[in-house]
Amino acid sequence: MRNVAIVNSVHKSSTGKIGSGLHKYLLQKGYNSFFCYGRGLKQIDETHYRIDRVFEFYLHALLCRLFGAQGFYSQWATRRLLRFLKTKRIDTIYGIGLHGYYLNEKLFFDFIVRNNIRFIYIMADEYPFLGKCGYSNGCTNYLSGCGNCPQKREYPRSLFFDRSRLIYRIKQKAYSQLRKAVFVGPEYTIIASKKSPLMRNIKTDIVDEAIDINLYYPREVAKLKKQLNIAEEKIILVCVAPLSYERKGCKYFMQAAEALKNDHRFIFVHVGYTGDISLCPDNYIPVGFEANQSKLAEYYSLADLFVFPSLLDTMPNACLEALACGSPLLCFNISGMPYIADETTATFIEAKNVSQMVDVIKKTRKKTQDTIDTCRAYAVQRYDNQKYYEKLLDAGKSIN
Missing domain, CATH: 3.40.50.2000 (Glycogen Phosphorylase B;)
Structure with missing residues (x-):
């Protein structure tokens, strides 16, 4: 574990804080770390890599609304990312928000399996063990492989087609091939994930999320x-x-x-x-x-x-x-x-x-x-x- 990439949809917000904080920590520890994000600032420094283009993001979002297959439509952006990872000889990837109209997940997981890369999935929401949704919101369809999605029109929104079963099956095939992976998250997420058939034979570990306690402290008001x-x-x-x-x-x-x-x-x-x-x-x-x-x-x-x-x-x-x-x-x-x-x-x-x-x-x-x-x-x-x-x-x- 020497050359590390962190992949997230954005470089800001709550998941962005996780990604950027981990990136800084790894750099301080002497690792060759790269923070790869879907959208945001074009170039922060040589250790940051923006994956997507604005046009591609909106195209993915549009096609998702029309045809429903979140995670399919960013082939150009994903191939650019994979070339970058290969050039940097990445041996370990931390994935956080892999949804968000910027990544073709099938290509991404195929690359991880083919190159025998260590993969740590930080489960910041429930998306890793569901079909197309970020949260189950009381739905139990994922227990039987998804389909008939009651949240079809919720993020990631599809106006016409329900592709939740297709996305579920792609994850299922990808996860079954992972040999060097661990999925981590807070206790609630780990407990909930254990119910999903997607997580059979997947190693998990309870790891609470965290904050910068030197930034957030009692202030004079x-x-x-x-x-x-x-x-x-x-x-x-x-x-x-x-x-x-x-x-x-x-x-x-x-x-x-x-x-x-x-x-x-x-x-x-x-x-x-x-x-x-x-x-x-x-x-x-x-x-x-x-x-x-x-x-x-x-x-x-x-x-x-x-x-x-x-x-x-x-x-x-x-x-x-x-x-x-x-x-x-x-x-x-x-x-x-x-x-x-x-x-x-x-x-x-x-x-x-x-x-x-x-x-x-x-x-x-x-x-x-x-x-x-x-x-x-x-x-x-x-x-x-x-x-x-x-x-x-x-x-x-x-x-x-």
């Missing part, structure tokens, strides 16, 4: 409170999630705010709100997408309670980052949520139950230094990204 015009006595609920992603459940956060609009103890702050501001109740402060991570850490630190009402997530970075900034969590008891924290740092309620959410919020008080210290200590002990990268490196070394 007096200036931010003044900027947002929040009185000192207010109890602050914060949600950081894009409104446009329905699965993130932001509407439940807004419904809770609406239910408590006459209880003047509370103020709701939503970072990632891109909707009509006129729809927000008076106790609701909409904030757009925040790219500056230091500023984002201030918003996390602002929360007396960090509310993350997602319905589908394996291990959401926003929750880990909020914990590291000293804020306790309120999440739905669904998907990977219950695996991210314990009762000392989080409360879990029935999914979509706004009444329960309101009840918990009513009991919330301004957080103390003890609360901040407890949440921070939990995050440092469990989610330190340096420990995470070491585990990923060990996973690669463990493949014979």
Whole structure:
């Protein structure tokens, strides 16, 4: 294990943070590491390689919508990637988000098998053990090989044809040929993956995701409170999630705010709100997408309670980052949520139950230094990204 490539759909976002962080770690350890990503900045430096072209990305997305075969239509981009991997004599590949309209998975896996390359699949969602979907969302069709997909029109969207069984079979054939591979992910993902016939004879390992605890730490928030015009006595609920992603459940956060609009103890702050501001109740402060991570850490630190009402997530970075900034969590008891924290740092309620959410919020008080210290200590002990990268490196070394 000497020449390593990390393959992901993007170089930013949550999976981008995993890829870029691992890349930097490997470089520091003396490995010849290359971060290959589907779309984003053209050229960062010689250790980064953008796989796709803008036109090819949109073509893949269009053809997927018309004909349904996600993972088929990026042959040019994939062949460029494979030539790059061959030129760099890559012997180990870390795959993260292999979906995203930039990769022909059949060509990619054929290359791995043919060249006897070590492969570590970081399961950042459920896509590796399903057919075409990123999350099962309660569907069990994957237990019998997919087909009749109830999420045909969800990402990756197909307007006409259901190709979920075809994509499933391609994965099945590819996985059956892998001889030097391990699939890693948080406990929830590993448990869920074991149900899938795709994962027969696949080696798996539980590895929590992680964050940069030196970036996400409790911040001074007096200036931010003044900027947002929040009185000192207010109890602050914060949600950081894009409104446009329905699965993130932001509407439940807004419904809770609406239910408590006459209880003047509370103020709701939503970072990632891109909707009509006129729809927000008076106790609701909409904030757009925040790219500056230091500023984002201030918003996390602002929360007396960090509310993350997602319905589908394996291990959401926003929750880990909020914990590291000293804020306790309120999440739905669904998907990977219950695996991210314990009762000392989080409360879990029935999914979509706004009444329960309101009840918990009513009991919330301004957080103390003890609360901040407890949440921070939990995050440092469990989610330190340096420990995470070491585990990923060990996973690669463990493949014979």
